[in-house]
Amino acid sequence: MKKEYTNGEVTVVWQPDLCIHSAKCVIGLPGVFDNKKKPWVNMEGADTAAIIAQVKTCPSGALSTYLNSVQPEAVAPVETAIPAIKAVVLKNGPLMVHGEIIVCDADGNEVKKGPKTTFCRCGASANKPFCDGSHRTNGFEG
Numbered sequence: 001m002k003k004e005y006t007n008g009e010v011t012v013v014w015q016p017d018l019c020i021h022s023a024k025c026v027i028g029l030p031g032v033f034d035n036k037k038k039p040w041v042n043m044e045g046a047d048t049a050a051i052i053a054q055v056k057t058c059p060s061g062a063l064s065t066y067l068n069s070v071q072p073e074a075v076a077p078v079e080t081a082i083p084a085i086k087a088v089v090l091k092n093g094p095l096m097v098h099g100e101i102i103v104c105d106a107d108g109n110e111v112k113k114g115p116k117t118t119f120c121r122c123g124a125s126a127n128k129p130f131c132d133g134s135h136r137t138n139g140f141e142g
Contacts (some may be wrong), residue, residue: 001016002014002015009067009069010051010066010113012055012063014062017062018118020059020118022056022059022060024054025055025058031046032054042098058128059096060116061114085098090118092142094119094121095118097113098118099114101113121135122138
């Protein structure tokens with residue numbers, strides 16, 4: 001599922017299934033991101049540059065942006081070489097993989113993920129192998 005919010009210049013795309021609930025968006029730009037309100041994204045709460053900058057801090061890739069003057073399909077990367085992949089273990093949290101990857105499940109089903117993908121390390125995610133933020137409430141340390 002994807003939800004989109006726009007101010008006419010930029011569109012914020014939210015993919016809730018990717019969200020690890022780090023709250024960086026809510027803490028960093030509370031005038032735009034407020035999870036206690038419906039809708040939780042208020043595109044009039046800051047200027048376009050501030051919104052883009054804040055969305056770039058999203059650790060899971062659940063939030064992304066595109067400029068309305070450019071079609072989202074037009075900004076897709078052209079695959080010319082195998083990009084470097086970086087995996088980072090987040091303290092008391094998931095394993096974050098930076099880069100485009102293909103995840104294959106035990107049945108051979110494939111899903112393309114990126115530019116950031118978070119994998120569960122605590123074992124409690126209801127969306128395995130991906131992180132759903134369960135580590136924040138189950139006392140996971142690692």
